[in-house]
Amino acid sequence: MFRRTTVIAISLMLVLSLVLAACSDGSKDSNSGNNGKGNQAETGGDKPDQASGGAADEAAGVVKPEDLVFPEKFPDVPKAVDYDKSYAYDDMSKNYTIDIMIGGFINQPATQDMIKEFYEKTFNVTLKFTNLSAEDLVNKTNVRFASGDAPDVVLLGDKAIAQALFKQGQLLEATEILPYMTQMMTYVTQEYKNWSTDNGNMVGIPRLPVFPDVWGNFIRQDWLKKLGMEMPKTADEVFAYAKAVTEQDPDGNGKPDTYFMGAAGGGQGFGMMAGLMDMFGHRSWNVKDDKINHPMLDGTMKSYLEFMKKLNDNKLLAPDWYTIQWEQFKAYTLQNKIGMVNYPGWNLLQEQYSASQNDVKTIENWAPVPPLSAVAGQEGLMPPGGSPGGIYVISKKAGEDQGKLKRIAHFLDAVQYPNKYYWVGNQGGGPEIWPDYTKVVTNEDGTYYYESDMAKLQNEMKPELKGMMDWQSLGYTLIWERHRYSPDVPYNEPGDKYQDIVRAYPRQKNYDMLLNLDGPTINRLKDFTEKNEIAFVLGKRSFDEWDKYVDEWKKAGGEKLIKQAAEQLEAAAP
Amino acid sequence: MSEAKRPSAGKTAVVTAAVTGSAVTAESPGGVLKKSLWKRIQQHRTLYLLFIPVLAYFLVFKYWPILLAWVVAFKELQLGSGVFESPWVGLQNFKDIFLSPDIPTVIRNTIEISVLRLVCGFLPPIILAIMFHDMATRRLKRWLQTLVYIPHFFSWVIVFGVVFGFFSVGSGFVNNMLASFGFDRHEFLLDSSWFRPILIGSALWKEIGWSTIIYLAALSTVDSQLYEAAVIDGAGPLKRMRHITLPSIMPVVTFVLCINLGFLLNAGGEQILLFYNDAVLDKADVIDTWVYREGLARLQFSLATAVGLFQSVIGLALVVICNYFAKKISGRGIW
Numbered sequence: 001m002f003r004r005t006t007v008i009a010i011s012l013m014l015v016l017s018l019v020l021a022a023c024s025d026g027s028k029d030s031n032s033g034n035n036g037k038g039n040q041a042e043t044g045g046d047k048p049d050q051a052s053g054g055a056a057d058e059a060a061g062v063v064k065p066e067d068l069v070f071p072e073k074f075p076d077v078p079k080a081v082d083y084d085k086s087y088a089y090d091d092m093s094k095n096y097t098i099d100i101m102i103g104g105f106i107n108q109p110a111t112q113d114m115i116k117e118f119y120e121k122t123f124n125v126t127l128k129f130t131n132l133s134a135e136d137l138v139n140k141t142n143v144r145f146a147s148g149d150a151p152d153v154v155l156l157g158d159k160a161i162a163q164a165l166f167k168q169g170q171l172l173e174a175t176e177i178l179p180y181m182t183q184m185m186t187y188v189t190q191e192y193k194n195w196s197t198d199n200g201n202m203v204g205i206p207r208l209p210v211f212p213d214v215w216g217n218f219i220r221q222d223w224l225k226k227l228g229m230e231m232p233k234t235a236d237e238v239f240a241y242a243k244a245v246t247e248q249d250p251d252g253n254g255k256p257d258t259y260f261m262g263a264a265g266g267g268q269g270f271g272m273m274a275g276l277m278d279m280f281g282h283r284s285w286n287v288k289d290d291k292i293n294h295p296m297l298d299g300t301m302k303s304y305l306e307f308m309k310k311l312n313d314n315k316l317l318a319p320d321w322y323t324i325q326w327e328q329f330k331a332y333t334l335q336n337k338i339g340m341v342n343y344p345g346w347n348l349l350q351e352q353y354s355a356s357q358n359d360v361k362t363i364e365n366w367a368p369v370p371p372l373s374a375v376a377g378q379e380g381l382m383p384p385g386g387s388p389g390g391i392y393v394i395s396k397k398a399g400e401d402q403g404k405l406k407r408i409a410h411f412l413d414a415v416q417y418p419n420k421y422y423w424v425g426n427q428g429g430g431p432e433i434w435p436d437y438t439k440v441v442t443n444e445d446g447t448y449y450y451e452s453d454m455a456k457l458q459n460e461m462k463p464e465l466k467g468m469m470d471w472q473s474l475g476y477t478l479i480w481e482r483h484r485y486s487p488d489v490p491y492n493e494p495g496d497k498y499q500d501i502v503r504a505y506p507r508q509k510n511y512d513m514l515l516n517l518d519g520p521t522i523n524r525l526k527d528f529t530e531k532n533e534i535a536f537v538l539g540k541r542s543f544d545e546w547d548k549y550v551d552e553w554k555k556a557g558g559e560k561l562i563k564q565a566a567e568q569l570e571a572a573a574p
Numbered sequence: 575m576s577e578a579k580r581p582s583a584g585k586t587a588v589v590t591a592a593v594t595g596s597a598v599t600a601e602s603p604g605g606v607l608k609k610s611l612w613k614r615i616q617q618h619r620t621l622y623l624l625f626i627p628v629l630a631y632f633l634v635f636k637y638w639p640i641l642l643a644w645v646v647a648f649k650e651l652q653l654g655s656g657v658f659e660s661p662w663v664g665l666q667n668f669k670d671i672f673l674s675p676d677i678p679t680v681i682r683n684t685i686e687i688s689v690l691r692l693v694c695g696f697l698p699p700i701i702l703a704i705m706f707h708d709m710a711t712r713r714l715k716r717w718l719q720t721l722v723y724i725p726h727f728f729s730w731v732i733v734f735g736v737v738f739g740f741f742s743v744g745s746g747f748v749n750n751m752l753a754s755f756g757f758d759r760h761e762f763l764l765d766s767s768w769f770r771p772i773l774i775g776s777a778l779w780k781e782i783g784w785s786t787i788i789y790l791a792a793l794s795t796v797d798s799q800l801y802e803a804a805v806i807d808g809a810g811p812l813k814r815m816r817h818i819t820l821p822s823i824m825p826v827v828t829f830v831l832c833i834n835l836g837f838l839l840n841a842g843g844e845q846i847l848l849f850y851n852d853a854v855l856d857k858a859d860v861i862d863t864w865v866y867r868e869g870l871a872r873l874q875f876s877l878a879t880a881v882g883l884f885q886s887v888i889g890l891a892l893v894v895i896c897n898y899f900a901k902k903i904s905g906r907g908i909w
Contacts (some may be wrong), residue, residue, distance in 0.1 A: 084657025135871075142871070145653050146651075148656075169653070171655050204774070266765075268852060318744070319742065319745075322853060323738075324742075520874075527867065531853075531856065534852045540853075
């Protein structure tokens with residue numbers, strides 16, 4: 001009898017636990033952190049706070065969404081907002097759990113995340129932080145929204161995903177949270193607003209770019225000298241340099257082991273070699289003679305691919321140039337095997353200096369290439385600039401609790417440049433995290449630099465803490481960052497100078513900021529074009545078929561986008 | 575045989591009956607007594623009670639998702655609305671799939687790669703298992719078995735790292751060998767014609783050892799007296815393999831073949847996702863990778879579910895057909 005009762009009891013318990021497991025809502029887990037917060041949990045946790053708002057917001061000086069004023073341009077000298085006044089709407093009494101997902105570059109949790117601890121203490125929040133690679137971020141985000149376990153904030157790199165999620169009714173209209181974000185409102189320009197608006201709805205908040213138009217082609221000027229060549233200006237001169245680099249042994253080691261360039265995109269697109277397209281024309285949607293234009297329509301893409309084929313046929317590109325990953329390709333670059341790269345100037349000099357065991361002469365190896373042109377005498381242009389560095393999206397679920405929404409706004413706004421807590425999460429931790437090693441110096445022109453003992457900091461920054469560095473994806477931008485000029489960091493001054501030079505080059509007009517094209521069609525076309533473009537370069541498709549290919553492109557969605565772009569830019573059809 | 579041993583003989587009969595699918599019941603080895611299901615449940619209610627969690631597990635985690643998948647395939651899934659509140663769209667998802675210009679290539683690639691996997695991956699584990707079985711030195715056998723099992727535990731990311739290390743142009747082992755013999759280096763990873771051999775070869779390297787386990791288990795049940803008798807009768811190794819080993823494991827071989835056929839439209843998406851690049855997409859894009867891109871990355875879950883349903887139906891049909899022919903030809907099937 002006892003045995004039978006036991007069996008029955010065990011069976012019932014198993015059934016119960018199974019049913020409970022099946023019916024449990026994963027989304028609840030993210031809020032369960034409050035239970036472990038002792039007194040904080042007793043203060044109310046994440047209970048909806050619909051009562052707040054309204055009169056309290058007015059008293060705190062919060063504007064209505066319809067009264068938001070979007071600036072025409074970034075401030076000349078950014079200033080931090082009046083912190084206490086700007087966030088008076090948030091009484092900070094309750095603890096909220098905020099679930100944040102971002103695309104990082106370390107993408108592993110830190111064993112002791114001091115930045116997270118600082119934020120949690122300062123903002124009275126419990127943070128759930130997920131850092132993933134760009135592709136994983138998209139997939140994970142989609143799965144979480146689909147399973148009803150939506151995160152509160154996601155920083156996406158691709159606007160199309162934000163559009164799709166918004167269409168599915170999953171996201172909060174950004175103008176509902178922006179009134180609480182006074183710092184953010186100093187740089188969400190009218191252009192940024194247009195970019196993030198789809199069918200009249202602002203689907204997210206544009207993020208400042210980390211690297212603001214500082215990517216450029218850099219050439220080995222020591223090799224140019226050795227080869228007796230001038231800085232290339234045209235496509236033919238670039239090709240001549242590429243041939244000389246590969247065939248004339250500029251490093252003088254007697255081995256055929258130097259190459260012009262590589263895509264380093266891991267088999268997905270032309271990566272750093274995409275910049276060469278600018279020699280031949282505008283790389284994206286544009287208006288030409290009052291008609292809508294695209295590189296597929298005016299021969300820009302064809303000329304570019306023919307040039308790429310020429311480089312490949314002549315074996316001027318690095319081994320595995322198309323399939324190799326970015327980090328693996330760095331080994332070629334920093335071991336003096338590559339003649340041209342597309343890079344942010346400061347990073348290139350810093351990495352080259354470190355890789356050469358602090359050989360100061362290596363800093364002089366690289367120099368930026370002025371905008372190239374296919375035709376001699378014609379002015380070259382850099383690619384379109386001024387694009388945002390991603391888009392913050394806020395889940396609708398997060399917006400259901402006004403108190404929580406305000407805390408999210410408060411937190412996100414406080415980590416924007418140059419607000420009070422901007423430096424906390426950057427570079428693996430600012431002065432608040434590493435007071436012995438890091439100091440921030442602000443300049444009168446609105447710029448700043450870190451006065452840090454990098455050697456000591458890197459020694460302290462154990463591998464298990466590296467995941468902390470991904471917090472900088474939240475708000476870090478180089479727009480206003482300068483570097484300390486000193487003999488112990490000899491790459492800082494030329495690095496900054498090169499970035500300024502590249503940023504000052506004339507650029508193609510950025511029509512993409514004015515467009516909101518159909519996201520799924522763009523994505524589908526991307527698959528279609530990437531596989532065909534490499535087929536042309538490798539000779540699997542003949543350029544005799546080019547017109548046929550353009551027709552295929554139109555049928556695959558190009559025609560639809562042409563119509564949309566023409567309509568939105570008020571240009572005639574081609 | 576003593577009376578005390580009879581129940582165990584009865585149990586053996588029950589197990590055999592379960593495998594062969596005969597109508598002999600547990601209660602009556604002779605098949606005389608037949609009880610209604612309800613009476614059997616009453617008689618063994620404790621055992622059935624213990625079975626409830628198992629049943630519940632399969633219902634909740636296996637059959638309920640299948641039902642949901644059937645529903646979603648005919649709906650346009652709205653994330654905010656959930657499965658049952660989302661609007662019905664009839665066969666629209668299937669139309670979208672079959673009208674997609676990529677689909678003919680994707681289905682062709684899927685079938686070709688799956689058939690290649692089946693052809694190239696089916697016999698080697700059987701041969702390897704027989705070799706292990708016939709190996710006289712136990713220590714060497716165990717050492718070799720461990721060696722061939724290890725790759726199974728590598729993730730596909732690691733396997734791709736190994737493949738890249740072998741076939742990359744710059745420092746790849748194969749290209750270094752080619753260069754040392756005076757041949758030109760070759761872009762294997764950009765060459766469509768090399769994609770499938772590399773894919774199948776690396777999959778075989780990873781799984782061949784693990785796949786031998788089921789055959790080794792089957793071989794371990796073969797009565798060693800049969801081999802001893804065959805040796806006395808003058809049968810050599812090949813004849814012993816032909817007349818004893820192969821017939822003994824044939825039910826398992828049939829079972830594995832039928833099951834593998836059920837996965838004909840699942841060409842190994844995870845491996846391909848890691849191995850392919852734009853240059854080989856025309857030979858590499860399969861249903862799983864297409865679903866990954868269109869469904870997961872672009873929020874078209876209904877489309878992805880419809881493709882999954884299509885795969886399942888085709889897979890089930892192939893298993894049924896294979897089982898039918900297996901029974902017809904050899905008299906053995908999986909049910």
